[in-house]
Amino acid sequence: MDKQQQDIFKRDETSAKTQNMDFNTPPSFEGGDPGGEESRNPLDRRMKIFGAICMFAIIVPLMISGRSTVYDSSVSAQNVLSSKVSAAVKAGVVLLPADEKMGAQDYTVKHQSTAEQTKIWVWDYAAEDGDYVQVLVNGVPFTDSFMIKHKPKTFVVPAIGDIQIKGIRDGGGGITYAIRYEVNGKSYFNGTPEGEFNTYTLVR
Amino acid sequence: MKPFFANAFAFIYFAALILPMLLVIFIIHLLFLSDVSTIRTSGFSGPSGDFIIVGLCGFIIGLSLLIPPLRIMYRVLPWLFPLVQIGFINIVILEVALIILNYGYEVNNEVRHTTFYILMIVQIVICRLAMSVYYKVKPLRSEGRRTASGQTTTGHF
Numbered sequence: 001m002d003k004q005q006q007d008i009f010k011r012d013e014t015s016a017k018t019q020n021m022d023f024n025t026p027p028s029f030e031g032g033d034p035g036g037e038e039s040r041n042p043l044d045r046r047m048k049i050f051g052a053i054c055m056f057a058i059i060v061p062l063m064i065s066g067r068s069t070v071y072d073s074s075v076s077a078q079n080v081l082s083s084k085v086s087a088a089v090k091a092g093v094v095l096l097p098a099d100e101k102m103g104a105q106d107y108t109v110k111h112q113s114t115a116e117q118t119k120i121w122v123w124d125y126a127a128e129d130g131d132y133v134q135v136l137v138n139g140v141p142f143t144d145s146f147m148i149k150h151k152p153k154t155f156v157v158p159a160i161g162d163i164q165i166k167g168i169r170d171g172g173g174g175i176t177y178a179i180r181y182e183v184n185g186k187s188y189f190n191g192t193p194e195g196e197f198n199t200y201t202l203v204r
Numbered sequence: 205m206k207p208f209f210a211n212a213f214a215f216i217y218f219a220a221l222i223l224p225m226l227l228v229i230f231i232i233h234l235l236f237l238s239d240v241s242t243i244r245t246s247g248f249s250g251p252s253g254d255f256i257i258v259g260l261c262g263f264i265i266g267l268s269l270l271i272p273p274l275r276i277m278y279r280v281l282p283w284l285f286p287l288v289q290i291g292f293i294n295i296v297i298l299e300v301a302l303i304i305l306n307y308g309y310e311v312n313n314e315v316r317h318t319t320f321y322i323l324m325i326v327q328i329v330i331c332r333l334a335m336s337v338y339y340k341v342k343p344l345r346s347e348g349r350r351t352a353s354g355q356t357t358t359g360h361f
Contacts, residue, residue, distance in 0.1 A: 043285075047278065050289060051269025057262030057296070061255040130249060132312070145312040147249055168312070169248055 084189045091121035091152045091180045091187065099126045099173030104192045106199045111159070111183040113204070118159040118183040121152035125178040125189055130171025136164040136197065145169075148177050159183055159202060165190070166197035210273035218277045221264050222284075229261060229291040236298045240305060244321070249309040250302075258299050265292055286344040297331040 080086040081095060084105070124131060134145040138161050145168040146153065157163055167175040175194065180187040183202065192198050232254070243250050265288055268274045278285045301324045308320020 044275070047269045047275060047285065051266045053266075054262040054269065054292060055266030057266070057292075058259040061259035132248060134312075147310040149310075 080189055085186055087186045089187055092123055094125055094150050096126040099176045104198055105190055107188055109181055109184055109200050109202045113159055113183045115159050117156050120155050120157055121180040123152035123178055124148040124150060126176040131175045132168035133177055134166045134168050136166055138162050161202055163200045164197040167192035167194045170194050214274050214276040217274055225261050225264050229295055232295045239302060243305055243309055249306040255299050258295050293335060301328050
């Protein structure tokens with residue numbers, strides 16, 4: 001078919017289509033109805049996927065916030081709050097949901113260990129509210145000041161001498177911390193005002 | 205009767221939850237720089253409970269997108285879906301940035317502070333770049349509307 005014949009064929013086709021068209025109904029495109037259900041489906045699908053992702057966003061904060069606040073309400077744990085010293089609880093125990101004013105106290109830590117050094121664990125046994133402390137050894141800063149959290153921080157310090165915990169910043173309700181000494185297996189639950197410190201004298 | 209209740213439900217949900225949530229998203233954007241400045245000047249980590257607010261916003265948005273009668277609002281207001289998408293993703297990025305900065309400021313050490321401040325900036329830049337690339341590949345579209353002549357238009361953002 002030459003070009004002229006093709007043009008005539010196309011004209012005839014168009015003419016036939018025009019004669020059959022109903023001008024009273026809105027035009028529709030071949031192969032679908034854009035703006036109706038077919039074209040909304042990809043966008044609906046995208047909305048549903050994004051909606052599902054957003055719903056997942058609430059699960060993550062719930063997991064984070066509920067993860068580590070397991071309070072030890074056993075008898076031995078509660079006795080600790082009155083005695084303030086215990087060999088029965090392990091490092092990282094959380095006793096209170098909120099800070100309570102705990103009087104500052106110095107301690108003498110007696111032990112029979114012949115080791116030169118010992119481990120200590122420092123943590124917040126009440127609310128994680130932004131309390132900062134610093135560890136000093138014989139009056140000299142041993143660490144940078146750090147935020148105490150429920151998860152204990154571990155340090156290796158000399159087994160003889162003065163270990164001081166200095167209160168740097170009170171996040172609210174007082175600086176409450178606990179310290180456990182590997183050398184005698186005991187945990188001390190203490191508090192300290194900002195700028196002051198508690199001294200633990202380690203002796204054999 | 206059913207369409208009436210669906211529309212009413214969508215309207216109430218929009219007025220009572222979506223609008224305040226959009227305001228919260230806007231405020232989080234405004235407060236971000238102030239939070240960073242507070243942490244940097246004080247030298248101490250700040251409270252990091254805002255992820256709960258982000259989670260709540262996500263929950264409200266998620267419900268509105270997953271429940272079919274509520275999706276009406278995105279058809280009536282074609283600009284809403286792109287706004288909600290960009291706004292929510294932005295606050296997630298900003299909240300992650302604050303978490304990074306707060307973690308860096310948990311120890312009082314200048315080198316650590318500087319390192320995590322730079323990390324925070326890098327995280328924001330990378331996430332925003334990733335977002336830009338994603339929306340370049342899959343552009344945001346509003347819901348199509350019929351014009352007076354019966355043709356359909358779709359807006360591209």
